[in-house]
Amino acid sequence: MLDPSKPKTITTQAMEKIRQLIFDGELAAGSDHLESELAGRLGMSRTPVREATLMLAQQGLLEVRPRKGVRIATLSLTDMEEIYAVLTELESLAAEEAARKHYSKADLADLKASIEAMDRALNDEDRDAWAEADDAFHTELVRLGGNSRVQNIVSMMANQVRRARAMTLYIRPLPIKSNQDHRAVYDAIRTGDAASAREQHRLHRRHAREVLIDLLKRHRLFQL
Numbered sequence: 001m002l003d004p005s006k007p008k009t010i011t012t013q014a015m016e017k018i019r020q021l022i023f024d025g026e027l028a029a030g031s032d033h034l035e036s037e038l039a040g041r042l043g044m045s046r047t048p049v050r051e052a053t054l055m056l057a058q059q060g061l062l063e064v065r066p067r068k069g070v071r072i073a074t075l076s077l078t079d080m081e082e083i084y085a086v087l088t089e090l091e092s093l094a095a096e097e098a099a100r101k102h103y104s105k106a107d108l109a110d111l112k113a114s115i116e117a118m119d120r121a122l123n124d125e126d127r128d129a130w131a132e133a134d135d136a137f138h139t140e141l142v143r144l145g146g147n148s149r150v151q152n153i154v155s156m157m158a159n160q161v162r163r164a165r166a167m168t169l170y171i172r173p174l175p176i177k178s179n180q181d182h183r184a185v186y187d188a189i190r191t192g193d194a195a196s197a198r199e200q201h202r203l204h205r206r207h208a209r210e211v212l213i214d215l216l217k218r219h220r221l222f223q224l
Contacts, residue, residue, distance in 0.1 A: 010044065014052035017042050022061055023171050025220050027072050034069040060163030075164055075222045080213060083157050088205035090154055091138065094145025096198035099189045103144065111140045111186055118179050127169050134175075135162070137182055141201075144189070168215040178208065 008016075018038060021027045039049045057064045063071045105112075117133035135158075142154050181204035188197035216222045 010048040011051040011055070014042055014044055014048045015055050018049075018052055018056060019059075019061060019170065022056075022072055022167075022221075023219055029072050029074040029221050032069055032071050037069070059166040061167055073163070073167065073221075075167065075216060077213060077216060077222050079160065080164055080216070080222075081209070083160055084205065084209040084212075087154060087157060087161065088202055088209070090150045091142060091205060092198045092202040094142045094147065094150055094154075095185055095189060095201040096194045097146055098141065098144035099192050099194040099197040101144070101146065102192050103189065105190070108144075108186070108190055111137065111144065111189070114140060115179065115182050115186055118182065122174055122176060122179060125174065127174075130175065131162075131165060131169055134178070134182075141185070164212055164216065167221050168212060168219075171219060172211060172215055178204070181207070 018027070021041075027033065035046050035050055035053070038053070039046045042049060053062060053064050053070050056062050057070075060073055062073050065071060114133050114137040118130050118137070121127070121130035121133055138154075138158075142151050145151075181200065184200045185197055185204065188194075188200055
């Protein structure tokens with residue numbers, strides 16, 4: 001987490017400005033841009049712009065192409081709809097199965113810790129830390145379900161969901177409801193209420209999908 005008392009580096013400033021241009025649609029999804037063009041647009045030298053694009057590439061917002069500049073990332077709404085449909089069912093099944101196992105508090109310690117980490121991140125308005133803890137929650141939830149095939153399928157799709165979330169992380173409201181949903185799922189698993197665990201998680205994933213798709217549409221961060 002960045003210390004707000006310290007001045008931002010030139011690279012961080014470049015990253016934030018480019019990211020905002022993407023979110024505002026001024027750098028459209030699928031468009032190509034030379035490093036020199038971006039540097040001129042920001043009134044900066046090419047070095048911090050180059051470093052900023054590498055950081056944004058890690059967030060899934062663009063693709064750095066050697067000697068060709070960068071291409072702003074696109075997402076298919078159809079892909080995201082299909083991925084979330086599968087994830088919703090598989091993770092909800094994992095939640096149900098985890099509740100049926102009647103785990104002890106010690107067994108659920110990591111799941112609880114991820115929720116507490118999300119709460120701290122929201123309190124600090126640290127979205128990156130929240131995203132990391134959110135990943136930990138979903139990964140642990142699927143592990144607790146105990147189905148290796150579910151784990152493998154979810155793992156294959158997780159990066160695409162992370163990419164979409166990275167593109168919307170700084171333009172969505174603080175995910176307070178998401179934390180409430182996570183805690184409801186945890187409580188259902190802790191008390192062994194399998195039906196509630198499944199339904200609570202299904203509702204959580206459906207709401208997350210609606211928020212994501214709405215943001216992608218409003219900010220035109222998708223391809224048809």
